[in-house]
Amino acid sequence: MSEISLPLPVARALLGPMFAVMFNARLPFTVQRRLMDLGAAGQLLPRGTRVERLNLGDRPAERITAGPVSDAITVLYLHGGGYTVGSPTTHRALAAVLAREIGCRVHVPDYRLAPEHPFPAALDDAEAAFLDLVATGYRPDRIAVAGDSAGGGLSLALALRLRDNHGYTPAALGLIAPWTDPNEIPERSRDLVINKPWSRACAAAYLGDGDSLDPGYAPLLGELHGLPPTYVQADVDELLHEQCLRLMAKLQAAGVTAEFTETRGLWHVAQAQATLVEPAAKVTRELGEFLRQALRPAQTRSIG
Known part of the structure; x- marks a missing residue:
């Protein structure tokens, strides 16, 4: 259950104006970051959540627990x-819900952001964080990688780099509405959360002087064979829905075990409001169950 349960129409009416203010291409990114951190104060943490600050891959990070691990x-x-x-602050509630559902620590690195640090800075930081977890004693196949939106694209890009550069395969990938090809221009102007001008500004800021066809930047363009079991979630009304369908088709063509859940009536990364909205809590629990099964393969209960 979510910590409270706002009716979906109420949640959408409250959140829509907030997203319109935060994700405004006319605002400096520094201002957007501050607004997001302030907005995170309204996200309830599950009871028993513990937040530890540490360095991971030479970057600040949070280690989240919410019960036995x-x-x-x-x-x-x-x-x-x-x-x-x-930041880890904006996604602390989502990380805590996953920590509770899986029964493990969830590490959230504060990777470097564009335009100050364009591609491949975020990917370099994600790689360093994973390797640091391995160095501290975690087996690569007992580390699941998950992320939402750009973080979902980054998760996929990280899996490709780990495969190609280190011969590592994580336990699983959990991708919430992943942005796997920033080159793609949405047909529609906006959904409840994301609008086209903002997404194009973000894509340009992240690319910098890089190669837009580099699979590290647009992992949907890469070769996806050999990836771990992957679970993708997206709402049918969001701008990235069609891109998620393309990703699923390519994963399946590459022989990757992949599952896809479509929601209706939610919004882009509604999982971040899992402690406020019960339908968002339900789909987040499904993601947690998928990752729990991958991390503890002897337990075979199906998701749902």
């Missing part, structure tokens, strides 16, 4: 925000 498994969670905004 297994020392053998963990999740590396890469937050969304168009590679330009967002």
Whole structure:
């Protein structure tokens, strides 16, 4: 259950204007970041949540727990925000729900953001964070990687880099409405959360002087064979829905075990409001169950 349960129409009416203010291409990214951090104060944390601050891959990070944990498994969670905004603070509630559902520590690195640090800074930081977890004793196949939106794209790009550069395969990928091809221009102007001018500004800021066809920047363009079991979630009304369908088709063509859940009536990364809205809590629990099964393969209860 969510900590409280706002009716969906009420939640949408409250959140829509907030998103319109925060994700405004006319605002400096520094201002957007501050607004997001302030807005995170309204997200309730599950009872028993513990937040520890540490360094991970030479970057600040948070380690989140919310109840009993297994020392053998963990999740590396890469937050969304168009590679330009967002932080462990903005995604603390979502990380805590996953920590509670899986029964493990969830590590959320504060990776560098564009435009100050364009591609591949975020990917370099994600790689360093994963390798640091391995160095501290976690087996690569007992680390799941998850993320939302840009963090979902970053999770996929990280899995490709780990495969190609280190021969590592994480336990699983959990991708919430992943932005896997920033080159793609949405047909519609906006959904409840994201608008086209803002997303194009983020894509340009993150690319900088890089190659837009580099799979590190647009992992949907890469070769996806050999990836771990992957779970993708998206709402049918969001701008990234069609891109998620393309990703699923490509994963399946590459022989990757992949599952897809479509929601109706939610919004882009509604999982961040899992402690406020019961339908968002339900789909977040499903993600947690998928990751728990991958991290603890002897337990075979199906998600749902």
